[in-house]
Amino acid sequence: MNKREGSALTGLKVIWLKEMQDYAGNIRMIILMLLIILTAGASMYVAAQTLRSFVGEDSFMLLNLFTISQDPIPSFLSFISFLVPLTGIALGFDAINSEFQNRTLGRVLSQPIYRDVLLFGKALGAVSALAIILLALWLLVIGCAMLFLGVPPSGEQIARAFAFYVVTLLYALLWYLVGMMFSIIFRQSAVSALVAIALWLFFMIFWPMISQLLAYAFGGGDSFQTAKLEVVLGRISPYRLYTESALAILNPSTRSLGVVLFSQLQGAIMGSALPFGQSMLLIWPHFTAFMATIILLFAIAYVLFQRKEIRM
């Protein structure tokens, strides 16, 4: 078996930095960022106005900022769960096919790099861009919370907010990889964008309905079994995984994300907050599912790209 000569990561830094630079000046990124800041700002403002009257009564003030809504403006979490996949797709839908369309792929791959480095570099560039964007947003929220509410967040709130940041980043990365995968499959970027958006809409809007129907059909008439099946099927959707994870992190009183029997609630103090570690345990399967899906998507994209013919 012949071993690769040189580092497998030769040229990774060059591609990574170029991708980051591209995203920084990308008009579609700027528009999406403005949209996120505008909508998030509005929901934050409304939440802060509502929370002002409860200052001192709630020990998780900062976290409430993410989840509280007031008609007609949805919560920060709702906006984020809607716009983050869109941002991921916007970064990924033309990651590879644009190189074909611009006829730059042959030029780049004839440089002393391995082919897979291009894919790694692009993914790394996107993760970095997403991480910076979300970090900026995260810091903005915490800063605004301190400004509006006048109360510094506790260590646990910061830890929970950070966990929310990590889960949101994974969610964005997942949709980025979906976009990137389609950008390898389809030569036209318009097609890859449409397919990725269609898949996102399917999981967000249609899959909850379909999973309910399937659960009724295969639940065998037992309501407990039907409910359990509906939960299992529903969690195939990344949107549900994300919203459940966010709920468990941002709302410490969440004790379970599945179907709970009354017998299981015996002795529980209703409404009391779970420690941070317990909340993390609650979302551990979700976190694992995210990681597995991300690895799977990247592996599929990797295989497809390695098998792709380079000529235009």
Added chain:
Amino acid sequence: MGNEIVLSVSHLSKQYRKGVKAVDDLSFSLKEGEIFGLLGPNGSGKTTTILMLLGLLESTEGTVEVLGHNPFRTPLVVKRQVGYMPDAIGFYEYMTAYENLDYTARFLGLDANEREKRIKASIAKMRLTDRMHDKVKTYSHGMKRRLGLAELLVKEPRIAILDEPTQGLDPQSIREFLSLITSLRDSEGMTFLLSSHQLDEVQSVCDRVGLFSRGKLISFGSVDALGEEHFGKEVLIDLQAEGKDDLELLLKKQKGVIGVDRQGDNHYLVTASEDIRPILAQQVFSAGCNLTSLEMKKHSLNEIYQLAYKEASNE
């Protein structure tokens, strides 16, 4: 031209999954400092061959050795020493020419000063200095081709592979581009492999050519040798002389003349068994005519290709 073999291909074949054989039992080699033309119509397997030479495509059978390395097993070593200009060359249009070249130069692991020195020198050679900080989207097709060659020079490669380098260029730009290639070979000692379907344009700069048809190399050698191989030792002599109307009859009587084709009032195309220009000149002077032009015409590569293709089809 040196004697060192820098690139050799032996029984190379590529069959795609759908069963299409793009390259079939290809064998040839290139010497250092040579300009070699891989010529043939579109779809004849030229680009597939080039991609295999660069290690960007794995062969089904056969071996490739570039500067002593297998490009598929040790691609980084090969890619460091081989420059490639694709047929459909593209640049990041939103970046300037300098930025585009700097991006690919970074892959070579050069420090910033060295990169700047090489990029500026290459751009100057391609006469793009005054436009190097302009965005590539403002460049014409010909300028992009020259920029592609500049990018190749930044690498300072030992071998340059140019896929359809003259495609989409006007005749003047083609002449300029080809003269750039010969001057680079002379000044830098680079070995060139050109692929083209525009046979006559490229033949002028090639030391040797390989004629491609349906993935097979149907003929290989210098243009003169190929002419001789397919047309025999016959030569065409273009003669122009004033002063006598029946010069055609006189020429026909000469030993070694196979035929005379009158092209105009004082213009004759003589087919001879060998180069008999001195004898013809003497006869023209003896007949009291004024010789205005006498030159040997070569069979064009297009004619050679047509014949070679016909012969290969008949086999």
